[in-house]
Amino acid sequence: MKRNPRDLVRYNASERANHWVVGICFILLALSGLAFFHPAFFPLTQLFGGGPWTRILHPYIGVVMALFFVIMACRFAKLNIVEPRDIDWLKNVNKMIDGDDHDMPEQGKYNGGQKLLFWGLVIGMALITVTGVLMWRAWWTLPVGVVRAASVVHAIAAVWMIGLIIMHVYAAIWTRGTIRAMLYGTVTRAWAKQHHRGWYRKMTGDND
Template sequence: MSETTRPRTLPRYSASERSNHWVVAITFILLALSGLAFYHPAFFFLSDLLGGGYWARVLHPYIGVVFFVCFAVLALRLARHNAWEAKDAQWLKHFPDVLANREEHLPEVGRYNALQKALFYVLVLSAVGLLLSGIGLWRAWFSLPVGVVRAAALVHAACAFVAITSIIVHIYAAIWVKGSVRAMTRGDVTWGWAWRHHRAWFRQMVKGANE
């Protein structure tokens, strides 16, 4: 492929991956807001998003199932790209350079950097914890001893806190790194973005396009 005919963008996410991501995002927001409504009376007004307190309690666990299934599909599709490598530890050692936006000092990064991989693992563990503890709280379908229900409530709240905090970091990072949101809206990224932030992945993609 000649220089004049090369595309100046690279595909990052397929249409199905993007659709899956946005279903996960929307269901997570609904779960987070309705969960806050159950957590403290000051947030109970948020239950109106799902039709009020009764409907929020009915719908919350079903939305949770949709969230987990869609998240599991997305996680399985991206798992191979999030395998931890030796260079990821080296990347973390240069984290001050990341914060200072000195990416030229960093080891070359594949499709995901070390922080993105760590976030992936945290979200996977949080999602599993939310599912298992949520089952313990779903009294319409499961009847468990009171002690188990109480423990499940604590685990559910802890996993929810970790997941919400992680998602806030994820959103902030996507906005902070200019051009990242485009990947999940349009499906592609510019050559410049890929070269600057994921150089090893860029080389791999360009090499594949030339073969």
Template sequence: MRRTLLIAALLLALPWLAATQGQAQTAPAAPGRNPISAEELELQSALRGGVVDGRVSIPNPQAAVLIQPEGRDWRAFHNVTLAWVGGIAVLGMLGVLVLYHLVHGTTRIAGGRSGSTILRFPTIERANHWMVATSFVVLALSGLNLTFGRHVLLPLLGPEAFAALSQWGKYAHNFLAFPFTLGIVVMLLLWVKDNLPTWVDWEWLKAGGGLFGGAHPPAERFNAGQKLMFWITVLGGGVVAATGFLLLFPFAATDIAGMQLSHMLHSILAVLMIAVILGHIYIGTLGVEGAWDAMSTGEVDVNWALQHHRLWAEAQLARERAEAAAAPGAVHAGAAD
């Protein structure tokens, strides 16, 4: 009988012993709070120290990553750092351009238009320029929407219209990446020979390009500012395109860390390019009289060409005179003697 009672007591004490053992493996809890289990402590330690993986039965191993610390850094970059850098760069450039125009105004053609024109950009160069330009504008607007749209457009448009706009913006952003990239490659092939630096560019830079009231320094087909714009577009646009394709085809060539780095490079370079190209757009429209003709009709006024690109214009005019003199039926001096 005593043995039976002892066995029964031991059986009744087992739950209490298990609970006591569990409490021995549990961290001290603050008064009024539930105790933290050893498993929870292990999870918190993993969250602080590295990647937390799960198990998946699908072929995509990336889906097994539940949490990784770099993701928090990326989120902070997207929500805070990128917004500040983009806002300062774009709004700052707009402010500088408005101030410059109010103080300086449009740079006029010295002596007015001559009435004679000279070919500056043939059709193939203008067509490629506009393909790159229109693609970039849509890419820039749709990209800025990802960072600033919820704060600027959502309150104005409402949820439904903003969602539709963002959806179509995403489609445009993805598909226009292809003509933009093609245009960058064609631009490099067409213009690289005219955008190599020379000593003429150094003299142009020392004179400030004639942007601040001084005489316009001599320049070749592209001045130093345009050459800088060319290399920013080709090199910066190349990196933006490459990182964009890594994001467009996720995990095709890189892992999660590579995707995050690609996004950081893509977005930072993109907002900086937007700021620089705003200056390019200003100079080609309101900033310089006659500059718009170069990419609209391809023909520029001779006085404009001599003022802004004198070395190139003089060479072009000399070539045209030589071709005219060599043409059949041309009248040469002394032919009547």
């Protein structure tokens, strides 16, 4: 949906649907995973039909998230290759946090922070998926030492992922005009020019 015919398309419908399948699975996994992690969170199992159902559903939702994440990561990987201008941007990130983002180094479709976050998610997702599969005792029983080591790494990867996603959502809300990119697919020209000028030039041919 273009609210204004001059808006720029940032994500097509299939990219957006792909992202939201991952996002919804992530929230369901965080809620059900926390329920296993500490008794204080056990009431969360009520959202999934009780304890046994939560145990059954959690790994299957994990498989869906992993599959859709692989598709999304393949789509976005090339755009997240770190370039020298991203390093410059990261060196100046304090200015950005102070709200003085007018003379930040020019960025392509994604800035250095988004790219670091992307690769952090790829590493976290690989660890959480492999360790989750290793401890899926409904399907196979591996030596107890392997299951124990996998559970520790799974919990560490979960804390890592939840931390990264809190930062991701915070940055998306904090940078006004970003959420609509993942809701409707478009952003304003002013948003693109301010936050991703290299991408803006490429999309519009405007060399301002």
